[in-house]
Amino acid sequence: MGFLPDMLYTPAYHVEGDEIAVLDTSKGTIRVRLDGKGAPIHVANFCELACKGFYDGLKFHRYVPGFVIQGGCPNTRDMTPEQVAAGEMGSFGMPGTGGPGYRIRQEYTTNPNNSHVDGALAMARSQNPDSAGSQFYFCLGPQHGLDSGYTVFGTTVEGMDVISALRAGDVINSVRIEHEAK
Numbered sequence: 001m002g003f004l005p006d007m008l009y010t011p012a013y014h015v016e017g018d019e020i021a022v023l024d025t026s027k028g029t030i031r032v033r034l035d036g037k038g039a040p041i042h043v044a045n046f047c048e049l050a051c052k053g054f055y056d057g058l059k060f061h062r063y064v065p066g067f068v069i070q071g072g073c074p075n076t077r078d079m080t081p082e083q084v085a086a087g088e089m090g091s092f093g094m095p096g097t098g099g100p101g102y103r104i105r106q107e108y109t110t111n112p113n114n115s116h117v118d119g120a121l122a123m124a125r126s127q128n129p130d131s132a133g134s135q136f137y138f139c140l141g142p143q144h145g146l147d148s149g150y151t152v153f154g155t156t157v158e159g160m161d162v163i164s165a166l167r168a169g170d171v172i173n174s175v176r177i178e179h180e181a182k
Contacts, residue, residue, distance in 0.1 A: 008130055009102035011044035018180040019047055021121070021154060025060075026081075026171040030138075030159030032121050033180070035152070038111040042123055042132065042153035045104050049134055050175040054100065059084040061095035062137070063168045070124055070137040071172055074098040085169030099133030106130050108151045116143040119156030119163060138163045 015036035023030040036043045049055060057077055061084050062070035075098035079090040092098060106129040108114045116122060120139045123132035132151065139146075140163070156163060 008105045009045070011041065011048045011104070013044040013048035013051065015040050015044050015047070016179065019043060020157070020178045020180055021046065021050065022176050022178055023055075023159075024173040024175075025162060025166065026173065027165045028159060028162035030162050031157050032154040033157050034121075034154045035111070035113050038113040039107045039151050039153035041104050042107055042151050045132075045134075046123075046136070046153065047177045049100060050177050053174075054134060055172050055175040058172045059095070059168075060166055060170045060172070061168055063166065064140075066141055067143065068137040068140060069163060069166045070096070070135060072124070072135040074100070074134065081169035081171060083169075085167065087168075096135070099135065101133075103128075103131045103133050106132065106151055107153075108147070108149060111151060111153075114147055114152045116146045116150070116152060117155070118142055119160050120152045121154035121156065122146065122150050122152045125150065138166075140164065 017036040019034040021032040034043045059076040060071040075090045075092045076095045124135040125132040
């Protein structure tokens with residue numbers, strides 16, 4: 001059976017509930033406690049992509065002061081930071097229009113912790129509520145107007161200064177998943 005566009009992807013990654021995402025960026029390191037209980041599909045998807053090296057070498061492509069810094073678009077992989085910052089077309093398309101080739105189900109209606117606080121990690125999507133894939137953003141200040149439409153799946157525990165310094169074109173060197181010491 002071929003890929004059906006209305007089918008949603010279910011990640012194979014098994015969420016343990018103690019995942020910490022460590023994002024090594026060109027501006028420093030960010031540590032995020034992932035919410036595997038409130039947003040298990042989003043956490044599993046992010047962890048699965050991180051473990052495959054999907055995010056390594058991508059660039060942040062969208063910066064809106066006082067709102068969000070967004071990354072995770074594979075179209076930025078072969079672009080220079082300067083090209084991304086300038087909003088140029090890449091060989092695979094415009095930054096901000098790419099994804100992993102599938103989409104996942106929204107969880108903002110079921111996540112009791114879905115609060116866009118300063119430093120929240122959430123998934124970007126298109127107009128379809130079930131269209132998130134790989135693109136994510138960090139909130140630059142509280143953005144509670146997004147609570148009813150976008151899934152939050154993590155809270156920054158270290159590196160708020162790094163998030164504040166990020167701009168379009170900055171590089172995601174790597175994303176690795178660690179487990180919180182118990």
